[in-house]
Amino acid sequence: MEKDVTDTFNHLFEKAPFEKVSKAALLAELFPVAPTMAVAPVAMNRTFRQVLEEWKAENRNLAKDSLRKYDQLATMMESWRPDLRPDQVTQKVAKEYQQHLLDLQKSDATIKVHFGGIRKCLEQLGLPTDMAWLQYTAKNAPQLDLEIEEVRKLIRWRPTSEHLAEERDRWLFQLFSGRRYEDLEKFDKRERIMLTLADGSQVPALLHAQGKTGNDAAVPLPPIAMKIGERWGWQFPARNWQQRGDWIKEISQGAGLTREWDDRLITGGKVVHNWRPIWQIISTHTARHTAGTLLKQVSNGNKALAKLVLGHADEDVTDRYAKDKARLLAPAVLEAWREVLGELYDGEPLP
Structure with a gap:
């Protein structure tokens, strides 16, 4: 071990003659740390439909109407932006989606359901859902009653x-x-x-x-x-x-x-x-x-x-x-x- 320390010191000194060899540099040379591979963040690559199907499976005790409530969101996303994933929804994307639904003359009640579905997806992924731009207020049109x-x-x-x-x-x-x-x-x-x-x-x-x-x-x-x-x-x-x-x-x-x-x-x-x-x-x-x-x-x-x-x-x-x-x-x-x-x-x- 003593020979290793001496050899290492001499090696560092030869690389930079007449400069002080620090203790930290000596230790780093003696005990090199293996380079760590950069770990890329795991992409949440699930589609809106896949996330909602997962939510349905976990909440299968709910009424059928409640379970299929957000299917329209999944279908719309597949035609609007098929490559968009729930975790990629930003304020800008939400605003563009809202305008897309308005261009299609979807009712405010329907748009409210779509935004509720987006929040449900984010919640399922463990992401924040309380942003003001993810809320949509709707006035419901009168419903038909028979006389x-x-x-x-x-x-x-x-x-x-x-x-x-x-x-x-x-x-x-x-x-x-x-x-x-x-x-x-x-x-x-x-x-x-x-x-x-x-x-x-x-x-x-x-x-x-x-x-x-x-x-x-x-x-x-x-x-x-x-x-x-x-x-x-x-x-x-x-x-x-x-x-x-x-x-x-x-x-x-x-x-x-x-x-x-x-x-x-x-x-x-x-x-x-x-x-x-x-x-x-x-x-x-x-x-x-x-x-x-x-x-x-x-x-x-x-x-x-x-x-x-x-x-x-x-x-x-x-x-x-x-x-x-x-x-x-x-x-x-x-x-x-x-x-x-x-x-x-x-x-x-x-x-």
Whole structure:
């Protein structure tokens, strides 16, 4: 070892004669450190769709509508900038994407969903999402509601095929039960109960889990809803939302739902009017929206009836007495449906 130190010192001195050989230089020569390879940062090369599919897999317990909510973002990115990756979204890119969506006359509500999808991707990658430029505020355009006579027309309409009869009945059952389609898919026959009212009488009802609290509310069913449920053995065939959307439009056209309605678009804060017959606009979501509107309309604005049927939690999310409220409200709910349906209240849709 002594010889090594001497030889090293002499080697350094010969390289720079008459200059001081420092201790650090001597140690560096004696114990050289192997050069380290520069490690390039790992690129997050996953596409928007791949990241969202990963998010879906991790959150597969969510409703189908929630899981496919951001699919439109993945599809749009594949056509707009196929090589763009979520971690490459900067303020400049976000602004350009927003303008692209506005150029396509996408609604503000749609743009809000797209920006929510971008934030979801960044969150999935462990990146910041709280930047102001990643937020998008939207005003929602009014949604279509059917009027009383239009609901009656659907009930009286005679289906021209089995699949249209199925969809007409499914749509009406959603109207009366307040169920979302994904809830209808998961329907368990044990959720049917007889609800005992304050006077001791009983009415048929469906248990409905409230969104915020998870508590069960009991939704009273008018006789026509019971007959629809019995007709299909309380289990409708599974269909995708696109099939259902096409079918209910065909049904509504056949039933003569021709009222003109402004299917307006709010894009970039500006209103774009779009008057069309309602059969071109109606969707599976129209059933629940119509239920809430009609129940308020015929009950002098009693919001409690709509909240019960639609499964909306009370403002007090700790409320544990949803069934007790259902007992109190059930007579008013059934009376409201009687007002909406008239002679059809005890009837049955044409097969």
